[in-house]
Amino acid sequence: MLLKDSKTFLHLAEAFAGECMARTRYEFIEYGARMAGNTALADILAKIAFNEFNHARMLYTFLQKGHKSTISNINISSGYPFKEKWDVLENLKLASENEREEAFEIYPKHAEIAKTEGFEDIEKLFLNIASVEKSHSLLLAELYKQMKTNCMYKKENSVEWRCADCGYTFKGSDVFAECPLCEAKTGHVSIKLATCSI
Secondary structure, X not given: OOHHHOHHHHHHHHHHHHHHHHHHHHHHHHHHHHXXXXXXXXXXXXXXXXXXXXXXXXXXXXXXXXXXXXXXXXXXXXXOOOOOOOOHHHHHHHHHHHHHHHHHHHHHHHHXXXXXOOOHHHHHHHHHHHHHHHHHHHHXXXXXXXXXXXXOOEEEEEEXXXXXXXXXXXXXXEOOOEOOOOOOEHHHEOOOOOOOOO
């Protein structure tokens, strides 16, 4: 079977569209975090957005490899989430849910069909993307938890904090309101993951 005649070809196109939209949704959430002064959170979200860009890039590459001539149009019909609003906290939760669905439902199903149709390289691509989406889901869930319980910058035990702007480091259970070196605000301090015991 030729890739262009397969379900896998359409799944590549759907996944490409989905990853492009996910990247933009992360850029919206990043923008909200940055406008709220939480540049450390925004930087994490920017990295996730860049991951989504690279997922889309690889999906696009496989689409192009599967078609010898220019692809003028691929008609796809697929559902895409439009859950997020202009609320950073809620968006972290919703983004985690979206990533979990991709990791455990969408990409594994696409991988299984690719395998059945004989496209083992695309099966691996879908499974590799699924593994990253799983890690995104866990990261976003942790960020949501820390932000919701106000422990993103307050821990039970002393930890090492680092100002992302100037590199100043110190130990403590609370982060500073203003960096003693460069006067950056709390939101510029690197976020400590998996140290919240709520």
